[in-house]
Amino acid sequence: MLLLGVRSRLDLATTTQLYRLLPVRLARRSLHPQPKYVAGPFVGLSHLKRRMAETPSVGEVRAPSPPSDAPAAKKPRLQAHKGAPASDKARSLSKSQKRRAQYNSLPEPCSADDVLWREINDVLGEDYVNNALAEGTDRQSPFVYHQELELQVVALCSTGSALATSSESSRPWVVVVPFSLPGETIRAKVYRNARMHSFADLIEVVAPNPELRDDSLVQCKYFATCGGCQYQMLSYEKQLDLKRDVVVKAYKNYSNLPETAIPAIESTMPSPKQYNYRTKITPHFEAPTKAQRVDPNNPANDTEQPKWLNIGFNRVGTHKVMDIEDCPIATPIIRETLPAVRANVVKNLYTYKRGVSLILRDSLPPVASATAEGAADTVSTEPETHVCITDHRGTVREKIGSWVFEYPNSSFFQNNNSVLPSLTDYVQSSIFGEPTDGRPKPTHLVDAYCGAGLFAITLSPHFTTVAGIELSQESIRAAKHNAELNYIPATKISFRAGDAADIFRTGCDEPFIKQLLAFRAQTVVYVSCNVHTQARDVGMVLKGSGEDGRGKYVLESLRGFDLFPQTAHVESVAVLRLVQEAS
Numbered sequence: 001m002l003l004l005g006v007r008s009r010l011d012l013a014t015t016t017q018l019y020r021l022l023p024v025r026l027a028r029r030s031l032h033p034q035p036k037y038v039a040g041p042f043v044g045l046s047h048l049k050r051r052m053a054e055t056p057s058v059g060e061v062r063a064p065s066p067p068s069d070a071p072a073a074k075k076p077r078l079q080a081h082k083g084a085p086a087s088d089k090a091r092s093l094s095k096s097q098k099r100r101a102q103y104n105s106l107p108e109p110c111s112a113d114d115v116l117w118r119e120i121n122d123v124l125g126e127d128y129v130n131n132a133l134a135e136g137t138d139r140q141s142p143f144v145y146h147q148e149l150e151l152q153v154v155a156l157c158s159t160g161s162a163l164a165t166s167s168e169s170s171r172p173w174v175v176v177v178p179f180s181l182p183g184e185t186i187r188a189k190v191y192r193n194a195r196m197h198s199f200a201d202l203i204e205v206v207a208p209n210p211e212l213r214d215d216s217l218v219q220c221k222y223f224a225t226c227g228g229c230q231y232q233m234l235s236y237e238k239q240l241d242l243k244r245d246v247v248v249k250a251y252k253n254y255s256n257l258p259e260t261a262i263p264a265i266e267s268t269m270p271s272p273k274q275y276n277y278r279t280k281i282t283p284h285f286e287a288p289t290k291a292q293r294v295d296p297n298n299p300a301n302d303t304e305q306p307k308w309l310n311i312g313f314n315r316v317g318t319h320k321v322m323d324i325e326d327c328p329i330a331t332p333i334i335r336e337t338l339p340a341v342r343a344n345v346v347k348n349l350y351t352y353k354r355g356v357s358l359i360l361r362d363s364l365p366p367v368a369s370a371t372a373e374g375a376a377d378t379v380s381t382e383p384e385t386h387v388c389i390t391d392h393r394g395t396v397r398e399k400i401g402s403w404v405f406e407y408p409n410s411s412f413f414q415n416n417n418s419v420l421p422s423l424t425d426y427v428q429s430s431i432f433g434e435p436t437d438g439r440p441k442p443t444h445l446v447d448a449y450c451g452a453g454l455f456a457i458t459l460s461p462h463f464t465t466v467a468g469i470e471l472s473q474e475s476i477r478a479a480k481h482n483a484e485l486n487y488i489p490a491t492k493i494s495f496r497a498g499d500a501a502d503i504f505r506t507g508c509d510e511p512f513i514k515q516l517l518a519f520r521a522q523t524v525v526y527v528s529c530n531v532h533t534q535a536r537d538v539g540m541v542l543k544g545s546g547e548d549g550r551g552k553y554v555l556e557s558l559r560g561f562d563l564f565p566q567t568a569h570v571e572s573v574a575v576l577r578l579v580q581e582a583s
């Protein structure tokens with residue numbers, strides 16, 4: 001999932017009490033929050049400058065010495081995770097103040113940097129890190145830019161990178177290196193120093209860990225260069241185990257719950273397809289610079305790709321696009337179509353004034369009258385043909401089990417069709433529990449952040465009424481259309497464009513907790529692409545519930561779903577149950 005803004009979904013099986021709160025006000029706020037990092041062309045910058053311009057680590061050292069206005073010697077101990085998030089504070093600051101604030105502060109809670117920081121703390125020990133912070137030695141890297149090191153990998157971070165240490169180091173320090181595994185000895189080259197850690201490129205695996213690594217499994221020639229996949233050298237079972245560990249660590253580090261409140265985390269639900277599963281890819285390229293437009297060495301014809309032109313994905317650890325001709329995790333039709341799409345870019349290259357993000361989506365062929373033929377498709381015994389939709393304004397059509405969905409190519413839909421039936425079935429069975437458990441069965445479903453209606457529609461047969469809420473008008477139009485396509489009557493299902501914050505605030509502040517608790521939904525199923533913010537939110541819900549004697553939520557189950565095999569990403573499903581009714 002493209003970085004960049006954390007999105008999570010609350011799918012609620014609830015009581016009429018909650019349902020009555022709809023309709024909600026139409027959202028006035030902007031649909032897409034400003035992404036923290038914007039990928040795009042970095043015309044005219046050298047590789048080094050791009051590296052230095054990256055923002056992967058809050059407070060990272062961008063130059064060998066600290067900024068001149070940074071405190072020199074002894075610093076007070078930094079307070080982690082207190083006060084407003086760095087981004088809120090940063091708004092009113094000048095550039096240099098921002099830089100200094102960033103340099104001095106610890107990462108924003110739950111950000112990718114924070115996840116890394118906490119796991120670095122686990123490796124080095126919190127006392128050691130706290131001492132270094134108090135003494136102001138937390139940025140005194142024992143390594144210099146471009147130093148080559150032999151390292152021992154001690155852990156795998158939830159981000160997918162390895163955390164390694166060096167016996168050559170004058171003091172404990174972590175080096176973050178991609179494509180390496182615990183138990184391995186590696187050689188790596190430092191490219192940036194940060195607080196208590198450095199980032200390095202992998203040069204060589206000197207002593208592999210044969211219990212984990214099997215390089216014969218790698219199916220992509222770009223693996224270990226492209227930033228897309230992290231785990232192709234691992235068996236699929238190991239990948240699933242690692243993703244379970246990520247859920248375990250997230251709840252340990254972020255939920256603030258006692259161990260007894262966290263259920264045994266179930267094994268990660270596998271994806272039926274481990275390659276050829278991605279139904280959408282978005283390769284990008286930079287437009288020619290002025291100099292490139294007039295360069296006599298550029299090919300005069302429109303079929304030869306200039307050497308400087310890269311159409312693909314970001315090189316690992318950078319924002320630099322690398323040329324990618326094939327992507328084995330994408331579906332067959334996308335892989336077949338990619339060469340033609342690339343050739344078309346070359347043909348029209350000098351018409352582009354700025355960088356472009358292409359889109360290739362796997363789709364069933366369009367039908368003349370979707371509404372009339374939607375359900376007819378579901379009984380067809382013909383093998384399905386697929387097409388690739390490359391027009392951003394095109395319509396994509398896909399099936400999840402026997403359900404048909406259509407949505408605009410440019411809007412959100414989950415990218416691994418093969419695992420979605422397991423996901424929706426799991427959510428359904430989690431809501432309803434065992435037939436013999438004696439619990440009253442919910443009759444109303446609210447699907448907050450409903451997108452094109454995936455959960456609302458697939459779960460609709462099990463509820464009396466279903467309501468979906470979603471910020472994007474475009475997705476709401478698609479959701480309504482999908483309800484018709486699947487013959488779900490408007491008396492049963494409704495979709496409204498609006499801000500879910502109008503019924504549930506998206507933050508983890510007190511009003512959110514209070515509202516959620518006041519609704520007293522019987523079951524809350526929280527499906528999230530960010531297990532860290534999910535752990536934080538679930539912790540707050542559990543802590544806030546039961547205080548007024550109006551029912552207490554327990555965390556009944558936790559399970560990761562593998563929506564993106566070969567990558568470090570895990571989707572997490574938390575099931576919260578109201579266990580005590582009002583007295």
Ligand SMILES: C[S@@+](CC[C@H](N)C(=O)[O-])C[C@H]1O[C@@H](n2cnc3c(N)ncnc32)[C@H](O)[C@@H]1O
Binds near residue numbers: 506
């Ligand atoms: C990750 S998608 C999930 C969509 C759907 N539940 C699914 O699984 O296909 C998250 C959705 O939340 C929507 N969204 C983001 N912020 C929202 C808000 N404040 N209120 C309502 N919807 C929001 C986005 O437009 C996006 O469609």
